Structure formats: C-alpha cells, structure tokens
Amino acid sequence: MNEIRQMLNVYFIMGSQDCPNEKPEEVLRKAMAGGITCFQFREKHPRLHMHQAVELGKRLRAMCKNHSIPFIVNDRVDLALILEADGVHIGQEDLPVQEARKLIGHNRILGVSAKTPAEALAARRDGADYIGVGPMFVTMSKQDAGQAIGPGRITEIRKTVGAEFPIVGIGGIHPQNAKLVLEAGADGVAVISAISRSDSPKTAAQKLKMLIG
Numbered sequence: 001m002n003e004i005r006q007m008l009n010v011y012f013i014m015g016s017q018d019c020p021n022e023k024p025e026e027v028l029r030k031a032m033a034g035g036i037t038c039f040q041f042r043e044k045h046p047r048l049h050m051h052q053a054v055e056l057g058k059r060l061r062a063m064c065k066n067h068s069i070p071f072i073v074n075d076r077v078d079l080a081l082i083l084e085a086d087g088v089h090i091g092q093e094d095l096p097v098q099e100a101r102k103l104i105g106h107n108r109i110l111g112v113s114a115k116t117p118a119e120a121l122a123a124r125r126d127g128a129d130y131i132g133v134g135p136m137f138v139t140m141s142k143q144d145a146g147q148a149i150g151p152g153r154i155t156e157i158r159k160t161v162g163a164e165f166p167i168v169g170i171g172g173i174h175p176q177n178a179k180l181v182l183e184a185g186a187d188g189v190a191v192i193s194a195i196s197r198s199d200s201p202k203t204a205a206q207k208l209k210m211l212i213g
C-alpha cells in the first residue's frame, strides 16, 4: 500500500490532445527529468486512429520502463494489456471495477475515480488499489469533469477509507494550489496541464515534487 501511495506523489497524465506544441515523447522526457513518480497514458484525441494510439503508447511505455516510472493506461484494459502496462485507471462510467480486476489480474495496479465517500468505499471493496478524487478545482483538460468538489472532499473521503488507503487528487491542480490538496489528506497530485502546458514541464514537475513532505 505504501508503495502505491508513494507512486501517486507526482502523477503525470497525458495524451496527444494535451500537447499542441511539442511531441508527447518530448513532454514526457522533460516531466521525467523533473521527477514525476507515475505516468498515465490518457489518449482522448478525437482524430487519432487506434493504430496510432498503440504506436504512441508503445513509445511512451518504453520510456517509462527505461526510467522505472509506473505506466498506467486510462480507460482501456485491452490497450493496457497490449502495452504491458503496470496498471489501468477507470472511471465511474468505464468498466465495472470487479470486471476490470478480473481482466488485469492481481499483478497490475487498478485505479478508480471517486467523487464521494460512497464511491470511494465501493471502489475499495471491489478491488481498487487507489482512487483518484476530483476535480479539485476548475479544469480545462476534461470537458465533462463536472463542478469542482474542492480539497475538503479529500478530507471526507480520507476519514471514510482510512489513513492507509491510497488517494490522489486531480483537476485544476498546479504548484500554487497543490499544497491544499496534500494537506487535505491526499498522497499525491495528478496533473495534466500544469506539466503538459507549462513552458517548462521539468520545472513544473520539480515544483510539485518539492511540495511532497
């Protein structure tokens, strides 16, 4: 459990839609140089052919392997298995948690999105290894994220699932507000734009890393 909590410290999420000015490989290279502790391949580009997603995923996966950074695939268990990912992240509208667990087995990490204490408890019961709670703040990276729920929700969920269960906050987090999320009880922060759209992805990752106690 502690290993997963550490892995969540600086959790970088990205797909080609998040990199308008630079190749995703280049952004990931800089983020890794800044000390990210986990990477999620979240490919949502409406015009990217699945074949291209597999090819991009293979390149990003190889980079993570070379730097010993856990590689998680968003939404798709099939893609996670193809890429020999370390895990999968699913939301409330994706596969049921128990079914995803059956497909990936017990040697891969399963992350689940939860907005409420009830969703968090259900995710833990059904086999999640960690939960992603958000959006903490307003986000431009996910159109259907819904209203910000704020760091206070992490405190509520932390009380419900206990001190040890791995929790990462997500949504609108950047170096200036990340402390609020960590102080509320999260083990780490998951970010897209704070790193992928920064002038310096490396510095942005370093700044987030410095906030971890």
Ligand SMILES: Cc1ncc(COP(=O)(O)OP(=O)(O)O)c(N)n1
Residues within 6 Å of the ligand: 011, 013, 040, 042, 074, 075, 089, 090, 091, 092, 093, 094, 111, 112, 113, 131, 132, 133, 134, 142, 168, 170, 190
């Ligand atoms: C770490 C983490 N937390 C939450 C999410 C959101 O997942 P989901 O609700 O399924 O939304 P999409 O990312 O699929 O748009 C996440 N991806 N990662």
Ligand SMILES: Cc1ncsc1CCOP(=O)(O)O
Residues within 6 Å of the ligand: 134, 135, 136, 138, 139, 140, 141, 142, 145, 170, 171, 172, 173, 190, 191, 192, 193, 194
């Ligand atoms: C995937 C996701 N889930 C909830 S908010 C969000 C987007 C996070 O992106 P950003 O860090 O740019 O706000």
Ligand SMILES: [Mg+2]
Residues within 6 Å of the ligand: 074, 075, 089, 090, 091, 094
């Ligand atoms: Mg999803």
